[in-house]
Amino acid sequence: MIASDFMNFSSLVARATIANNKVHLDGKAIRRLIDGTPPAHNFIEQNFDGVFYTRDDLKFLDRISGNIRQLQDPYEQALAFAALFRSCLKRQPRGVFTISGDLSHYDDGRRDLRLSVEEHFLEQIEVYNNAVFDNGRRNKALRSDIFQLSNERVDLVYLDPPYVPRSDDNCYTKRYHFLEGLSCYWQGLPIDKTTKVKKIAKRYTPFSYRKEAVDAFDRMFGRFAKSKIALSYSSNGFPDLDQLVELMGKHKSSVTVFEKPHRYHFGTHSKVARANVVEYLIVGQ
DNA sequence: GAGATCCCATGGGATAACTT
DNA sequence: AAGTTATCCCATGGGATCTC
Numbered sequence: 081m082i083a084s085d086f087m088n089f090s091s092l093v094a095r096a097t098i099a100n101n102k103v104h105l106d107g108k109a110i111r112r113l114i115d116g117t118p119p120a121h122n123f124i125e126q127n128f129d130g131v132f133y134t135r136d137d138l139k140f141l142d143r144i145s146g147n148i149r150q151l152q153d154p155y156e157q158a159l160a161f162a163a164l165f166r167s168c169l170k171r172q173p174r175g176v177f178t179i180s181g182d183l184s185h186y187d188d189g190r191r192d193l194r195l196s197v198e199e200h201f202l203e204q205i206e207v208y209n210n211a212v213f214d215n216g217r218r219n220k221a222l223r224s225d226i227f228q229l230s231n232e233r234v235d236l237v238y239l240d241p242p243y244v245p246r247s248d249d250n251c252y253t254k255r256y257h258f259l260e261g262l263s264c265y266w267q268g269l270p271i272d273k274t275t276k277v278k279k280i281a282k283r284y285t286p287f288s289y290r291k292e293a294v295d296a297f298d299r300m301f302g303r304f305a306k307s308k309i310a311l312s313y314s315s316n317g318f319p320d321l322d323q324l325v326e327l328m329g330k331h332k333s334s335v336t337v338f339e340k341p342h343r344y345h346f347g348t349h350s351k352v353a354r355a356n357v358v359e360y361l362i363v364g365q
Numbered sequence: 366g367a368g369a370t371c372c373c374a375t376g377g378g379a380t381a382a383c384t385t
Numbered sequence: 386a387a388g389t390t391a392t393c394c395c396a397t398g399g400g401a402t403c404t405c
Contacts, residue, residue, distance in 0.1 A: 170371090174372095174373080174375095175372080175373070176373090176375090191369095191370070191371090192370085192371075240374085242374075252374070255374080255375095312374095314374080316375090316376095317374095
């Protein structure tokens with residue numbers, strides 16, 4: 081099995097859970113991770129004070145960033161990163177990095193907002209340790225643009241591309257930039273200090289632009305013309321369903337659409353008009 | 366079964382940038 | 386100059402699942 085993602089942080093999660101068949105974080109590794117020696121760098125504290133988290137959380141993130149890199153085994157490292165990312169998500173209201181500053185009005189009393197990032201981290205290590213299993217195969221986790229992947233044949237490919245929304249930038253960088261930066265300690269990812277949430281620049285992908293998305297889908301389906309394709313998509317995306325079915329039909333003799341109504345509970349303020357969507361699984365073979 | 370907890374590829378308004 | 390597309394910031398809660 082091969083997993084690949086456009087973003088680094090999510091490919092690390094895949095390395096921890098998909099590529100990794102047997103490595104767990106044991107007590108010794110955990111003690112090394114939370115070692116309290118003051119960190120050699122304080123990039124996170126310097127850049128995100130007053131933006132996300134408490135000062136203690138930020139110090140912990142600087143410390144853990146150094147300690148993770150002391151682990152020798154890449155699967156141990158990946159497990160620690162996966163646990164760290166999930167800790168950061170749970171400690172951030174709504175799990176996104178689009179809001180900053182005083183977030184007390186988001187506090188609805190939930191436990192996730194009371195725990196420190198470090199307390200979450202210890203819990204999430206157990207969560208990820210319990211998620212490790214051996215499927216009896218050699219699996220890979222890659223970080224790649226879909227068009228840069230080697231031409232390896234796969235029986236079935238599950239595609240979950242970004243989509244162009246009708247009025248916004250859809251790129252995940254907007255919501256998860258903090259995790260992407262954290263995954264490499266912002267090495268080579270300069271922060272745009274003019275932004276309130278201290279974003280990094282999003283990487284280019286044709287899937288984000290109306291003018292290029294149709295061609296990108298066409299090329300992507302062509303790239304997997306010899307595999308069964310399962311494409312995950314939504315009715316509030318662009319291109320629309322008819323266009324996607326037609327595009328897949330250029331490369332596949334049979335295209336089947338499965339639909340499931342869904343209501344988002346995230347942007348649910350009264351003026352949100354598109355919370356009701358249809359989720360699609362478009363299968364070509 | 367009732368209450369607590371947790372999850373969520375979000376959406377709209379304003380404005381900037383780009384097209385024709 | 387008007388229309389279209391891209392970007393930035395920030396506001397928002399119901400239902401599935403868990404716990405007792």
